[in-house]
Amino acid sequence: MSKLAILGGEKVATSSIAANIKWPIVNRAMEEGVLSVLRDGNMSGTNITKEFEKEFAKWQGSKYALAHSSGTASLQAAMFGVGLGHGDEIICPSITYWASVLPAMSLGATIVYADIDPVTLCLDPADFEKRITPRTKAVVVVHYCAYPAPMDEIMAIARKHNIKVIEDVSHAQGALYKGKMVGTIGDVGAMSLMSGKSFAIGEGGILVTDNQEIYERAMLWGHYERGGDITLPGLAEYKGLPCGGYKYRMHQLSSVVGLEQLKKYDSECAVIDKAMKYFWDGLKDLPLDSHQPVDANSTKGGWYACKGIYNADAFEGLSLKYFIDAVTAEGGQYFAAGCNAALHTHGLFHTMDVYGDGKPSNIANNPDAGAINKEGDLPVSENICNSAFSIPWFKHFDRALIDEQIAAVRKVCENYKDLLASDPKEKVVGKFFQTARKN
Numbered sequence: 001m002s003k004l005a006i007l008g009g010e011k012v013a014t015s016s017i018a019a020n021i022k023w024p025i026v027n028r029a030m031e032e033g034v035l036s037v038l039r040d041g042n043m044s045g046t047n048i049t050k051e052f053e054k055e056f057a058k059w060q061g062s063k064y065a066l067a068h069s070s071g072t073a074s075l076q077a078a079m080f081g082v083g084l085g086h087g088d089e090i091i092c093p094s095i096t097y098w099a100s101v102l103p104a105m106s107l108g109a110t111i112v113y114a115d116i117d118p119v120t121l122c123l124d125p126a127d128f129e130k131r132i133t134p135r136t137k138a139v140v141v142v143h144y145c146a147y148p149a150p151m152d153e154i155m156a157i158a159r160k161h162n163i164k165v166i167e168d169v170s171h172a173q174g175a176l177y178k179g180k181m182v183g184t185i186g187d188v189g190a191m192s193l194m195s196g197k198s199f200a201i202g203e204g205g206i207l208v209t210d211n212q213e214i215y216e217r218a219m220l221w222g223h224y225e226r227g228g229d230i231t232l233p234g235l236a237e238y239k240g241l242p243c244g245g246y247k248y249r250m251h252q253l254s255s256v257v258g259l260e261q262l263k264k265y266d267s268e269c270a271v272i273d274k275a276m277k278y279f280w281d282g283l284k285d286l287p288l289d290s291h292q293p294v295d296a297n298s299t300k301g302g303w304y305a306c307k308g309i310y311n312a313d314a315f316e317g318l319s320l321k322y323f324i325d326a327v328t329a330e331g332g333q334y335f336a337a338g339c340n341a342a343l344h345t346h347g348l349f350h351t352m353d354v355y356g357d358g359k360p361s362n363i364a365n366n367p368d369a370g371a372i373n374k375e376g377d378l379p380v381s382e383n384i385c386n387s388a389f390s391i392p393w394f395k396h397f398d399r400a401l402i403d404e405q406i407a408a409v410r411k412v413c414e415n416y417k418d419l420l421a422s423d424p425k426e427k428v429v430g431k432f433f434q435t436a437r438k439n
Ligand SMILES: Cc1ncc(COP(=O)(O)O)c(C=O)c1O
Pocket: 070, 071, 072, 073, 075, 096, 097, 099, 100, 142, 168, 170, 171, 191, 192, 193, 194, 203, 204, 205
């Protein structure tokens, strides 16, 4: 085997993968749909959005769907939907994008973070249970990087303690957990559909549920124009104004794209699944974890933000950062060390008085809250950035192209000993968010 490229040797991967990873795949029907909405001056209506909701609910297997202007908005509506309010606690895994739970703070709730499991990168059920108090009203379960979270265990704990379950499906549209669509297992699902996601329609989000009360409360929160659909006593008398004070309607340029995306999403995901499994199959003899569910009836849907998991012990302590640098030098593309930063380490949850409460807003309405989530409290979340890494997200099955990326990883794995002496041992620092990428 030739010398590693990072040490001056020839690289093994020379073809650009940019065209392969480009997303979303825009077809003529999407373009024509957008143009017709524009030409009709119908951007702010709700007729196309309601059609999208109907089709999305059918595809998801949910009774109701309610489209939103963003995933963040849909998550806040879900929180109001399940009755979260002042003095309540909501539990969320620390490794996720902030919008999974941050909207809870403006509802007056206290955010409590739980640790993740180092294999699934999703909520660790045992740690979730440990953090439950009499004030815990809800949990947000994130199917992180398209991996279906262990819903059987989480639902059993939640039901035992009478806790509402909100599934954040932003990373996992179309993924199955033991044969069931994620988003339909908890009390309510909510998700981003912004253009970086698997189900990409532009800025937008959607809430799905079988529960009429959650659906109607969500409508009442930010959809003032839906009064006619709010029928439940205790809610119907407040229709006409958005009770949250927010306007969360989806733009119809997004919903028309969504309608078209629904028609081809499953077939596009099947191609992604084939390509991604081919990539990992090419590396299966190496000591890297592919972050794929082991259950035969669980899937990763669109493989959003796909990850691998690195174990430095299998490489005599070689740092993840240097390993990834070496793969990149071999012509590996879109590999990156790390993942989201652990949210509980941010001062917002501990010291900032956002609303003039005279104390940290995260605990302002909660007389029982002590020092929640101290540093060192969530060891997996605090260290996962030095084992999780991003891999290329293939959208097309191009065997030769994927083979080159496999070869880049393989060459580094097979020659890692050559790197041990020059390893700068740099630690990876997670980021709270990634800048939106334009492919
Ligand atoms: C896990 C997760 N939840 C929620 C959101 C928020 O969605 P949006 O950006 O559409 O508001 C995102 C991403 O953007 C996300 O990754």
